[in-house]
Amino acid sequence: MPLEAQNLNRDGRLVSNCRVEAVPSASELECGGARWLNASTDDVLGLASDPRVRETFQAALRKMGLGRPADSHLLVDLEQRLSSLLGRPAAVVSDAASALRALPTWRFAVDARSSDLAEDATRVADPGEADVVLRQGAALGVLVEALHPREGDLAPLPRYLEVCERSHGTLVTVDPLGLGALGPTGAGVGQHLAAQPPTGLSIISLGAAIPGVGAVLAGDEGLVMALKGQLAAPLAAPLAAASKALEVLSGEPQRRSRMFDVAQRLLDGLRERSLDTGPSVTPWVPVWVGDPVVCQRWLEALAEASIAVRASLAPGASRLLLSLSATTTDSQVSQLLDVLDKTGKKLGVPLPSSLPLSTTRVEVARPGSYATAAPCAQRWLALRPSEPEPTDESAVPLTGLRSRVFDAVETLTWRASNASGTSIRWTADAVRGFFDRRRK
Numbered sequence: 421m422p423l424e425a426q427n428l429n430r431d432g433r434l435v436s437n438c439r440v441e442a443v444p445s446a447s448e449l450e451c452g453g454a455r456w457l458n459a460s461t462d463d464v465l466g467l468a469s470d471p472r473v474r475e476t477f478q479a480a481l482r483k484m485g486l487g488r489p490a491d492s493h494l495l496v497d498l499e500q501r502l503s504s505l506l507g508r509p510a511a512v513v514s515d516a517a518s519a520l521r522a523l524p525t526w527r528f529a530v531d532a533r534s535s536d537l538a539e540d541a542t543r544v545a546d547p548g549e550a551d552v553v554l555r556q557g558a559a560l561g562v563l564v565e566a567l568h569p570r571e572g573d574l575a576p577l578p579r580y581l582e583v584c585e586r587s588h589g590t591l592v593t594v595d596p597l598g599l600g601a602l603g604p605t606g607a608g609v610g611q612h613l614a615a616q617p618p619t620g621l622s623i624i625s626l627g628a629a630i631p632g633v634g635a636v637l638a639g640d641e642g643l644v645m646a647l648k649g650q651l652a653a654p655l656a657a658p659l660a661a662a663s664k665a666l667e668v669l670s671g672e673p674q675r676r677s678r679m680f681d682v683a684q685r686l687l688d689g690l691r692e693r694s695l696d697t698g699p700s701v702t703p704w705v706p707v708w709v710g711d712p713v714v715c716q717r718w719l720e721a722l723a724e725a726s727i728a729v730r731a732s733l734a735p736g737a738s739r740l741l742l743s744l745s746a747t748t749t750d751s752q753v754s755q756l757l758d759v760l761d762k763t764g765k766k767l768g769v770p771l772p773s774s775l776p777l778s779t780t781r782v783e784v785a786r787p788g789s790y791a792t793a794a795p796c797a798q799r800w801l802a803l804r805p806s807e808p809e810p811t812d813e814s815a816v817p818l819t820g821l822r823s824r825v826f827d828a829v830e831t832l833t834w835r836a837s838n839a840s841g842t843s844i845r846w847t848a849d850a851v852r853g854f855f856d857r858r859r860k
Contacts, residue, residue, distance in 0.1 A: 432570075432734030434741075436460070437719035440728075445469050446745035447752060449728050459722075459742050459756055460730035464601055464703050465675045466747040467665040468631035477631075480660035489653035490660075498663045505666070506607045506624070507616055508638035513659065514651035516594065516623045516635035522650050523621075527560045528592065529553040531575060534565035537594055547579035554587035561590030561620070566609035567597050570732050570741065571800060572700025573793035574785065577615035584620070591620040597704060599636065600629035600669055604787040606676060613790060619643075629679075630669075632662030676787075679703055679746040682753060683784045686744055689757040691782065695764060698739075698800040699793035701785045706732075707740040707760070708800075714767060715740070721763045727756060737799070 442450035446466040449456045467473055495513065503511040525538035529550045532543045542559055544550040553559050561584055564575050577593060584591040593615075595608045603611030608624050610616040621639035626632030634654050637644055669675060683703040690697050696708035709715040715731050715738035722729050730741045744753065782794040 432732040432737065434730060435719070435733055436728065436730045437723040438728045443469065445747060447748040451726075451728065454726060456726045456728045457752055457756060458728050459744060460728060460740075461743055461745045462628050463631070463745055464679050464743055465629045465669065466745045467600070467629065467668060467675075468661075469745075469747070470665070470668055472668055473631060473661050473664045476664040477657055477661035480657040484656040486655070486657060488656050490656040494656070494659060494663065495654065498659060498666075501663075501666065502636050503638060505605060506622065506636070506638045507611070508622065509618065510641040510644040511636055511638040512644055512648045512651065513626075513636055513654045513662075514634055514648070515654075516625055516637075518651055519621075519623055519635070519637050519647055520594075522647050523592065524560070525563060528563040529559040529561070531562070531564040531580075533568060534563065534575070534594070537565060538563055547576060547583045550580060551583045551587065554583060554589045559589065561592060563592045564594070566593045566595040567602075567702065567704075569596055569704060570706060570739065571698050572702045572704040572706055573698070574609055574613065574701070574791075576792055577610060577613045578790075581615045581617055585617070591617060593620075593622050595622065595624040597625065597628045597702075599624045599626065600665070601676065601679065601703065602785065602787075606669060612785060612787065613792070626658070626662050630662055630665050631658070632665075633658040675746045680784050680786050682744045682746060682748050685750070685753050686742065686757070687782050687784065689753065690742075690760070693757065693761045693764060695760060696797065697782070697794070699796040701782060701789075701791050701794050703743055703784070705742045707742060708797075709738045709740060710736060712738045714738070717767055718763060721767065722759065725759045725763075727759055 438449065438451040438456060440449050440451060441453070443458075444450060444455070446461055446463040446469040447458055449458045463469055499511050499513060502513070503509070520537060526540040528538060528541045529544045530538045530541035531550075532545050535541070535543050541563060542553055544553055544562070550559075550562050554561070562580050564577070564580055566575050566577060567573075568575070575593075577591075581591055583589070593610060595610065598608035598610075598612065600606045602609050605611065606629075607616075608622070610622055616622070619640040621637065621643055624636045624638065626634055626636065637647060637651075680703070683705065686705055687697060687700070690705065690707060698706050698708060700706060709718055709731075712733040712735065715733055718740060719729060719731055732739050732741060742756075744756075783789060783791065785791055
């Protein structure tokens with residue numbers, strides 16, 4: 421998953437078992453002067469490591485530097501291509517976090533597994549609960565994470581879309597990994613599940629299958645343009661790399677086919693070895709470990725075998741996070757599976773409570789498949805355990821009202837110093853007017 425600050429404490433602490441010194445290819449890393457197999461890559465299509473993409477990035481870096489915003493010609497060209505690819509009326513490239521801050525997310529019903537996207541919103545467990553909330557007029561729409569990075573499964577977007585259309589609500593989806601990887605043309609989870617409404621908003625991150633920084637905001641032209649006035653301009657060099665990666669991918673669709681072949685081989689091998697992969701049907705495959713201390717031992721054992729892996733450490737819900745690149749060879753997949761098999765026998769394999777893994781084959785979510793999740797033990801679907809309360813009163817962090825006041829003052833101070841009062845009022849009025857029209 422894209423390593424952004426806001427992702428570090430989602431479901432647990434994100435850790436790695438190596439310090440990366442170089443990235444010679446999508447399937448390998450250099451750590452301590454040695455080559456390691458990269459088993460937790462963001463670059464699942466191998467595009468960030470493609471020589472053509474790297475040369476484009478380096479050329480833009482030499483010409484414009486790292487911190488220079490993209491020129492209007494490059495930005496407009498890429499946004500038009502993305503709008504066409506995503507099948508949406510308008511698209512802009514900026515930052516996902518700032519887009520969510522600009523939206524009145526507290527007035528949305530948010531999927532319970534995506535609640536960190538908007539902590540003050542009304543939480544709903546499923547589309548049925550969302551339907552009740554929208555019918556009561558308690559929310560403007562539904563906010564949902566389309567792909568759950570720590571589980572590898574997909575949200576039921578078609579059902580959420582149906583609920584929103586019936587109640588004239590707005591569906592806002594956040595897709596952290598799907599661009600380039602999922603869907604017949606790589607447009608992401610919305611295209612894969614045939615759940616892309618002409619209105620509403622999709623926030624689709626760059627930095628995973630498609631290299632880059634920031635996110636694509638696509639949807640209703642009025643809403644996208646209203647938000648654009650308060651979004652930061654993207655940087656030139658990462659934007660050039662993203663543009664070149666999309667160009668390469670359009671001419672080499674076999675990359676996506678190979679990515680799914682590798683993911684299927686990995687899933688089959690893990691389940692044959694009685695390793696619990698949860699609900700994953702995508703190239704992002706977790707392996708349940710449970711105890712954080714045991715998970716740390718897994719990381720150490722894999723490091724001894726020169727295999728780079730990330731893990732999510734959470735009380736009682738720790739897991740390894742596996743994702744292989746399309747450039748990974750079959751022998752490398754076999755090497756990884758053999759090491760995991762030996763490590764599991766050495767440390768103990770936590771079997772699921774009620775799932776015959778050896779007889780249950782999971783099909784990955786290739787284009788044309790509308791599966792959102794695989795059969796899994798109930799523990800994967802439970803909400804993460806709550807953090808223990810601190811005993812020292814001086815160590816209590818800002819929470820609730822105090823935290824919101826602090827964030828609001830900080831955000832308003834930044835915006836006041838970077839935008840005129842007229843601009844702020846215009847954007848707020850435009851966004852409010854859009855949602856009022858949608859409710860009518």
